[in-house]
Amino acid sequence: MTPDWIAADWGTTNLRVWAMSQSGSVLAAAKSDDGMGKLSKDGFEPALLALVDGWISETTTVIACGMVGSRQGWTEAPYATVPCAATPDRFAAAPTTHANLSVNIIPGLRQNSPADVMRGEETQIAGFLALNPKWDGVICLPGTHTKWAHVSAGEVVSFQTSMTGDLFAAISEHTVLKHSIGSGWDEEGFAQGLDDVISKPEKLAARLFSLRAEGLLHGLANETARARLSGLLIGAELAATKPYWLGQQVAVVGASTLSKRYVDALATQGVHATQADGDRATLAGLTAAYRRFREL
Amino acid sequence: MTPDWIAADWGTTNLRVWAMSQSGSVLAAAKSDDGMGKLSKDGFEPALLALVDGWISETTTVIACGMVGSRQGWTEAPYATVPCAATPDRFAAAPTTHANLSVNIIPGLRQNSPADVMRGEETQIAGFLALNPKWDGVICLPGTHTKWAHVSAGEVVSFQTSMTGDLFAAISEHTVLKHSIGSGWDEEGFAQGLDDVISKPEKLAARLFSLRAEGLLHGLANETARARLSGLLIGAELAATKPYWLGQQVAVVGASTLSKRYVDALATQGVHATQADGDRATLAGLTAAYRRFREL
Numbered sequence: 001m002t003p004d005w006i007a008a009d010w011g012t013t014n015l016r017v018w019a020m021s022q023s024g025s026v027l028a029a030a031k032s033d034d035g036m037g038k039l040s041k042d043g044f045e046p047a048l049l050a051l052v053d054g055w056i057s058e059t060t061t062v063i064a065c066g067m068v069g070s071r072q073g074w075t076e077a078p079y080a081t082v083p084c085a086a087t088p089d090r091f092a093a094a095p096t097t098h099a100n101l102s103v104n105i106i107p108g109l110r111q112n113s114p115a116d117v118m119r120g121e122e123t124q125i126a127g128f129l130a131l132n133p134k135w136d137g138v139i140c141l142p143g144t145h146t147k148w149a150h151v152s153a154g155e156v157v158s159f160q161t162s163m164t165g166d167l168f169a170a171i172s173e174h175t176v177l178k179h180s181i182g183s184g185w186d187e188e189g190f191a192q193g194l195d196d197v198i199s200k201p202e203k204l205a206a207r208l209f210s211l212r213a214e215g216l217l218h219g220l221a222n223e224t225a226r227a228r229l230s231g232l233l234i235g236a237e238l239a240a241t242k243p244y245w246l247g248q249q250v251a252v253v254g255a256s257t258l259s260k261r262y263v264d265a266l267a268t269q270g271v272h273a274t275q276a277d278g279d280r281a282t283l284a285g286l287t288a289a290y291r292r293f294r295e296l
Numbered sequence: 297m298t299p300d301w302i303a304a305d306w307g308t309t310n311l312r313v314w315a316m317s318q319s320g321s322v323l324a325a326a327k328s329d330d331g332m333g334k335l336s337k338d339g340f341e342p343a344l345l346a347l348v349d350g351w352i353s354e355t356t357t358v359i360a361c362g363m364v365g366s367r368q369g370w371t372e373a374p375y376a377t378v379p380c381a382a383t384p385d386r387f388a389a390a391p392t393t394h395a396n397l398s399v400n401i402i403p404g405l406r407q408n409s410p411a412d413v414m415r416g417e418e419t420q421i422a423g424f425l426a427l428n429p430k431w432d433g434v435i436c437l438p439g440t441h442t443k444w445a446h447v448s449a450g451e452v453v454s455f456q457t458s459m460t461g462d463l464f465a466a467i468s469e470h471t472v473l474k475h476s477i478g479s480g481w482d483e484e485g486f487a488q489g490l491d492d493v494i495s496k497p498e499k500l501a502a503r504l505f506s507l508r509a510e511g512l513l514h515g516l517a518n519e520t521a522r523a524r525l526s527g528l529l530i531g532a533e534l535a536a537t538k539p540y541w542l543g544q545q546v547a548v549v550g551a552s553t554l555s556k557r558y559v560d561a562l563a564t565q566g567v568h569a570t571q572a573d574g575d576r577a578t579l580a581g582l583t584a585a586y587r588r589f590r591e592l
Contacts, residue, residue, distance in 0.1 A: 114502075115509040145472065145505060161505040163471060170470040175462040176441065202497040202535035206410075209441060209457040213411040220411075233501075240501035 003027050005061045006052055007286035010068035011120055012037040015047060017062075019055045024287040028055070036067040036074075044074035045096055048103070062103045063091075063290045065282070066120035069105040079110035079117060083157045086126035087288050089296070106289050109156055116161050120282075121147045127285030128253050128276055129154060137249030140273070142258045144169075146237060148244040160244060162237040165258075168230060177208065180215045181229060182222025189224035193231020194238075194265055201239040207232050234265050245271050254278040299323050301357045302348055303582035306364035307416055308333040311343060313358075315351045320583040324351070332363040332370075340370035341392055344399070358399045359387075359586045361578070362416035365401040375406035375413060379453045382422035383584050385592070402585050405452060412457050416578075417443045423581030424549050424572055425450060433545030436569070438554045440465075442533060444540040456540060458533040461554075464526060473504065476511045477525060478518025485520035489527020490534075490561055497535040503528050530561050541567055550574040 003019035010016075013035035019028040034047035048062070069077030069092060077092035091104035108119030121141045129135060129151065141147045144165040150157040172181040197204050211229060214220035238245070250266060250273040252259045259275050266273045299315035306312075309331035315324040330343035344358070365373030365388060373388035387400035404415030417437045425431055425447065437443045440461040446453040468477040493500050507525060510516035534541070546562060546569040548555045555571050562569045 110513055111509075112513065115506055115513045117509050117512055160502055161509070162501045163473075163505045164501065166471040167467070167504070170466040171463070174466040174470045175459060177459075201500070202532075202538070204497070204500065205458045205460065205529075205532045205536035206456055208463070209459045210411055213407075213413050213457070216413055217406055217408065217411045236498075236501045239498035242498070 001027055001055065002057050003055050003060070005063065005290055006055060007283060007290070008048070008062055008064035008068070009066055009120065009123075009282050009286070010064050010073075011035055011066040015051065017048070017051050018283065018286075019052075020287070020290070026283070036070065036072060041074070044068065044094065045098065045101075049098065049101075056098070056100050059100045059102055061290070061293065062101065063106065063286050063293060064094075064103060065106040065123040065286060065289070069108060070119055073105075074103070075105065077105040077107040080107045080122075082109055082111050082159065083155050084109065085154055086122060086129055086151065086156050087154075087285075087292050088122075088126075089292065091289075091293060091296075104293055109159070111159060114160070116159055118147050118159060118161070121149070122156065123285035123289065124253055124278060124281040125149055125151060125156060125285070126288050127281035127283065128251060130284045130288040131276070131281065132251075135249075135251070137251065138244050140245070140250060140252045140262055141278070142252065142254045142262050148241045150244060150248075160241055162240060164233050164237045168233055171208070171233075172226070172229060176212055177225070177229065180212045180220070180222060180225045182226055184223030184226065186221070186224040186227040189227035190231040190261065190264075191268070193228035194235040194268060195231075197232050197235030198238050198265075198269065201236055204232060204236050230261065231265075234261060238265055238269065245269070250274070251276055253281050297323055297351065298353050299351050299356070301359065301586055302351060303579060303586070304344070304358055304360035304364070305362055305416065305419075305578050305582070306360050306369075307331055307362040311347065313344070313347050314579065314582075315348075316583070316586070322579070332366065332368060337370070340364065340390065341394065341397070345394065345397075352394070352396050355396045355398055357586070357589065358397065359402065359582050359589060360390075360399060361402040361419035361582060361585070365404060366415055369401075370399070371401065373401040373403040376403045376418075378405055378407050378455065379451050380405065381450055382418060382425055382447065382452050383450075383581075383588050384418075384422075385588065387585075387589060387592075400589055405455070407455060410456070412455055414443050414455060414457070417445070418452065419581035419585065420549055420574060420577040421445055421447060421452060421581070422584050423577035423579065424547060426580045426584045427572070427577065428547075431545075431547070433547065434540050436541070436546060436548045436558055437574070438548065438550045438558050444537045446540060456537055458536060460529050460533045464529055467504070467529075468522070468525060472508055473521070473525065476508045476516070476518060476521045478522055480519030480522065482517070482520040482523040485523035486527040486557065486560075487564070489524035490531040490564060491527075493528050493531030494534050494561075494565065497532055500528060500532050526557065527561075530557060534561055534565065541565070546570070547572055549577050
């Protein structure tokens with residue numbers, strides 16, 4: 001099996017690669033936990049070859065997105081500044097020792113004011129637009145750092161990041177709430193947390209310790225506490241991003257369970273968002289970038 | 297040196313003891329890091345004796361407050377329910393093997409709705425009231441879990457907890473902001489964070505990641521990011537506790553640097569709070585409890 005090119009999604013914690021045909025179909029896929037976060041500068045090429053060595057014959061182009069292009073990554077791919085096209089118009093070539101390997105990294109996006117950055121999500125945005133040509137509106141990409149991007153005429157106009165996933169992990173693992181947050185889920189708890197904060201965001205700081213106190217005094221179940229914490233934090237995020245989603249066409253692009261929560265949360269505010277698969281968007285974005293790369 | 301009794305402030309992470317005279321003066325003091333969090337049930341008595349063994353002659357009364365009275369503590373001292381007097385009217389006797397040791401633990405306070413609990417702060421409140429008889433108003437006790445208590449006629453009427461210190465530690469050590477938060481302080485950064493959130497609490501979720509992005513794009517200094525994060529979180533807390541402090545007489549009781557931040561933050565809202573020393577309040581509260589214990 002010899003692919004025409006290789007797509008790579010290389011984040012902080014994981015590396016995923018796909019052997020691609022010219023037409024954009026997937027011939028093979030592989031992944032590892034060799035994320036940017038654990039690699040030194042000279043660790044990137046071996047980490048990539050560990051997955052793709054068998055796919056390389058003649059010179060093979062790799063198109064990569066994500067934190068691999070950060071200052072701590074393989075090579076820095078300087079940010080493009082919004083407003084700009086979602087599909088990149090330049091790439092950063094990574095230094096390689098393998099004779100037949102050409103690695104090209106997609107730049108992230110920056111916004112000067114309010115200051116914000118993304119790396120990887122721009123490729124999902126480009127992919128969503130490739131799959132939905134002429135789509136205008138707001139794209140929400142839930143994750144550790146959820147991005148909200150205003151997209152118009154193929155360009156990212158502006159964006160805003162909420163650290164909701166990062167906060168959820170830190171609060172549920174590294175504060176007193178670690179004693180109260182269990183596994184499992186409770187839809188009603190999620191809805192209650194959301195409702196508590198979305199209309200009255202000033203309640204957030206008062207509601208968090210309640211999860212502990214209600215457990216101690218009234219036996220609040222750990223799965224309810226988990227769902228309510230998620231509702232409180234997504235509620236605070238929706239309060240902060242209201243100028244993005246209010247009265248807009250919204251698409252939520254990401255992993256299905258988490259995306260569904262955002263779609264449900266938006267629905268309580270009268271916004272009927274489209275849900276789209278994050279992996280499919282990533283691959284479509286890498287494919288759009290590869291086509292662009294061939295034109296340059 | 298033979299004290300008349302022994303005062304103990306026994307929290308999750310530390311144990312502090314004082315050899316006391318009948319009149320309430322301190323004859324000696326000692327401390328260790330044998331907090332409740334690292335002790336098993338049979339570890340409490342040895343941890344106490346390690347500090348006070350030399351102070352015991354005939355039967356000696358120890359009055360203790362804090363997490364030592366929690367379910368995971370030496371023995372559980374069931375909560376008193378607010379509204380109730382700040383000075384306890386019952387104590388939980390801890391099981392001891394030492395013949396001359398009588399250990400009596402002050403109960404924490406509970407509020408059924410909204411659910412809330414405290415252990416240790418009730419003693420500081422009682423101490424503040426012992427030092428300031430007939431004082432009515434709102435007492436703020438800043439810390440890992442900041443308590444706001446409405447106090448009237450010697451009773452705690454209601455209270456509310458914000459996890460501000462716990463959140464600050466979790467966010468600055470266990471999220472992406474760990475790369476952005478340094479040591480040091482910047483008054484202007486604190487004021488800006490506070491101002492950003494106190495009037496518009498819905499901005500909180502949008503402001504957190506900005507600390508990272510402004511560092512990457514505009515070189516925001518790590519000490520400014522630290523102070524601004526503190527301002528954002530204390531701002532969110534003040535937004536949540538507005539029904540407590542608005543138009544009230546307020547006292548901030550705690551460690552001086554942290555208390556000063558709350559006093560400064562309240563001043564921006566036109567509230568001129570009194571600042572009082574937390575350790576002095578703890579000792580006065582333990583002394584008031586000892587006197588009560590002798591009357592029972």
